[in-house]
Amino acid sequence: MSGSSYPTLSMLIPLYNALIDHMEDYIFEDENVNENEDENEGDDENGSVDKESIIKKAATNSWEKLLQYYNKTNDAYVIVTILDPRLKMKYYNDETWNDDQRKKIHEKFLNVYNSTYSNPNSSSTLSNSLNNEYKNSITSKIFK
Structure with missing residues (x-):
């Protein structure tokens, strides 16, 4: 196994960006579709909460937390990413x-x-x- 397959500090920014992009794709994918739906989309016929709305809420909370930590990264992460021969x-x-x-x-x-x-x-x-x-x-x- 090569050392390049291990996670390193230089991969932090790309990983944050990939996770944030994935969350944004999931959270905002149905915005156009949901504009035409009922107000009660989170409830099914039995009054229980829809699993989709629970997952979307969890994704939104995860996205907010990722952004919070991403904003705490400093210049060192950017520089390490540039110095990584795989990324530059x-x-x-x-x-x-x-x-x-x-x-x-x-x-x-x-x-x-x-x-x-x-x-x-x-x-x-x-x-x-x-x-x-x-x-x-x-x-x-x-x-x-």
Whole structure:
């Protein structure tokens, strides 16, 4: 068994997003259909609660809890996702992320690098001191 099959910290953001998307698909799939139904859709002919409404309520509660925890993630999770060779910036380049979000993610990565790993005395920040060719090759490898 290879080590790439184990869950790692870099998979946290993709897993949250997959779970949240799945919950949203389930919760909001019947909105157009349900607009035309009775007010009593949660009750069957015996007055008992419909299993579908119970499951939808549980899915809604799960979705809210996932969003609550997802909002507590910090920049470290984003950076770890970018540094994972399986994901890189490719994960953030799909259609679910808009240009502003990609720009913020890129800036977070550069800010952490510049504040943590660059030498402040030599003014060698990733965004300023690398020549354009080297800078483009590094960012293209990381942000592919």
